[in-house]
Amino acid sequence: xxxxxxxxxxxxxxxxxxxxxxxxxxxxxxxxxxxxxxxxxxxxxxxxxxxxxxxxxxxxxxxxxxxxxxxxxxxxxxxxxxxxxxxxxxxxxxxxxxxxxxxxxxxxxxxxxxxxxxxxxxxxxxxxxxxxxxxxxxxxxxxxxxxxxxxxxxxxxxxxxxxxxxxxxxxxxxxxxxxxxxxxxxxxxxxxxxxxxxxxxxxxxxxxxxxxxxxxxxxxxxxxxxxxxxxxxxxxxxxxxxxxxxxxxxxxxxxxxxxxxxxxxxxxxxxxxxxxxx
Amino acid sequence: xxxxxxxxxxxxxxxxxxxxxxxxxxxxxxxxxxxxxxxxxxxxxxxxxxxxxxxxxxxxxxxxxxxxxxxxxxxxxxxxxxxxxxx
Numbered sequence: 001x002x003x004x005x006x007x008x009x010x011x012x013x014x015x016x017x018x019x020x021x022x023x024x025x026x027x028x029x030x031x032x033x034x035x036x037x038x039x040x041x042x043x044x045x046x047x048x049x050x051x052x053x054x055x056x057x058x059x060x061x062x063x064x065x066x067x068x069x070x071x072x073x074x075x076x077x078x079x080x081x082x083x084x085x086x087x088x089x090x091x092x093x094x095x096x097x098x099x100x101x102x103x104x105x106x107x108x109x110x111x112x113x114x115x116x117x118x119x120x121x122x123x124x125x126x127x128x129x130x131x132x133x134x135x136x137x138x139x140x141x142x143x144x145x146x147x148x149x150x151x152x153x154x155x156x157x158x159x160x161x162x163x164x165x166x167x168x169x170x171x172x173x174x175x176x177x178x179x180x181x182x183x184x185x186x187x188x189x190x191x192x193x194x195x196x197x198x199x200x201x202x203x204x205x206x207x208x209x210x211x212x213x214x215x216x217x218x219x220x221x222x223x224x225x226x227x228x229x230x231x232x233x234x235x236x237x238x239x240x241x242x243x244x245x246x247x248x249x250x251x252x253x254x255x256x257x258x259x260x261x262x263x264x265x266x267x268x269x270x271x272x273x274x275x276x277x278x
Numbered sequence: 279x280x281x282x283x284x285x286x287x288x289x290x291x292x293x294x295x296x297x298x299x300x301x302x303x304x305x306x307x308x309x310x311x312x313x314x315x316x317x318x319x320x321x322x323x324x325x326x327x328x329x330x331x332x333x334x335x336x337x338x339x340x341x342x343x344x345x346x347x348x349x350x351x352x353x354x355x356x357x358x359x360x361x362x363x364x365x
Contacts, residue, residue: 002324008349010328011337016356023334026352047354055341057348065351092347102327104320118318132318134326182356199305207306231309248309249316272317 001078004085006102007094008052025051029062050081052088061088106134113139114276115163115246121170121254122268135167136276147234148241150208153197158190158214158230165190165216165230168250168271175257176218185218194230206236210248228252232273245275 013026017034029051046066054060063084066077088094106116119133146160158165166187169176176185194212201207210232217225232248254269331337337348 002327005328005349008329008347009331009337009340009344010349010351011331011334012351012353013334014353014355016354025334025350029352030354049352049354051348051350051352053338053341053348053350055345055347057338057341060347088347094347102329104323104327106323106326118316118323120316120318120322131325132322134323209305209309211309231312233306233309233313247313249313251312251316270316272313274313274317 001082003101004082004089007089007092025053025057025059028059032062033064050084052085052092054092060091107136108276109136109138111277115139116274116276117164117167118272118274119168119170120270122270123170123256123265125258125265129171131171133167133171137163137167139275144242147196147208147210147243149206149236149243150196150198153195156194156196156210158192158194158212161214161230162187162190164273165214165250168216168228168252168269169218170254170256170267170269175259176220176224178220185220185224187216188219189217191215191217191225192230196234199233206238208234208236208243210234214250216252226252226254226269228269246273247275248273 013023015022015026017030022030029049033045033049046064048065050063050065051059052061061084065081108114108116115137117133117135117137119135121129123129143163146156169187177183178185192212192214194210194214196208196210199207199209210230212230213227214230215225215227217223229251230248232246234243235245236243250269250271250273252269253266255264256267258265331340331348334348334350337350340346341348
């Protein structure tokens with residue numbers, strides 16, 4: 001699939017049909033998708049469409065991303081998308097165009113200091129949700145003052161890590177949205193005390209460990225939250241009190257509400273946390 | 279065999295970490311190993327081999343300049359950051 005997408009510049013757009021600034025390509029796709037089909041029962045449709053545009057921005061091909069006839073069967077969406085891409089490729093003349101495999105380029109801050117959070121949800125029923133989420137958060141001067149080198153172990157509130165830990169929630173969390181605004185509930189707080197302790201080392205870089213149990217809470221009205229273990233190694237340069245780098249992980253369980261089976265499934269929710277640039 | 283593998287892994291980890299300022303001593307080794315086991319591998323991060331534009335406008339400008347087509351993902355929703363995966 002990645003090979004078939006290599007010739008393309010990839011972009012995403014989101015919005016509603018009553019928005020005033022719908023791009024021409026999106027309007028063309030939606031006009032076709034939602035037009036009344038006399039004498040036909042409308043088929044099931046997803047809320048995601050793919051539009052293939054040529055280099056001048058003209059719509060060449062479009063299709064519903066989910067292909068509901070095959071929905072839920074493992075690998076079917078991939079093969080369906082590959083078939084649709086093959087159709088577009090012949091129109092665009094891509095079959096003759098050689099491509100080289102591009103390097104993996106994770107989101108970053110163009111050299112600016114930050115924290116990258118790579119989130120994984122192990123949902124055995126919905127494989128699409130197992131794709132990792134990657135978020136980057138800038139670090140400003142003073143943000144890590146609370147993590148200054150500990151001469152001896154001390155307590156630190158996990159709330160100082162809110163900008164990073166607030167990225168730890170599953171992809172496509174449809175059950176945690178505001179019913180009025182349709183916006184996803186953002187993470188509003190991180191609760192729990194952490195211990196920051198120095199690591200004894202005879203030589204080499206200085207390290208400290210930040211660890212504890214945290215509870216991540218969203219802004220919904222029902223005090224919804226989920227817990228996990230947080231462990232982070234902090235690195236300090238000689239003569240500096242604030243850390244210059246960190247690596248660690250969050251390992252918790254997320255209570256996913258399953259409306260179809262009317263139960264709650266506790267799914268492993270994990271995140272690798274690392275400072276950038278590496 | 280198992281011991282050899284463990285030795286080679288330790289050697290690899292030591293070499294890899296030596297240049298980054300990370301040392302795997304008592305206390306840090308377990309955390310850094312857990313970090314590596316949780317971090318998705320390159321296969322799972324394949325979507326970041328794709329050439330993402332920051333917006334549709336950006337994609338169209340680049341498409342014209344580079345003579346390339348655009349693969350546009352349209353999400354009928356108020357939110358949808360497909361690039362990060364939080365959509």
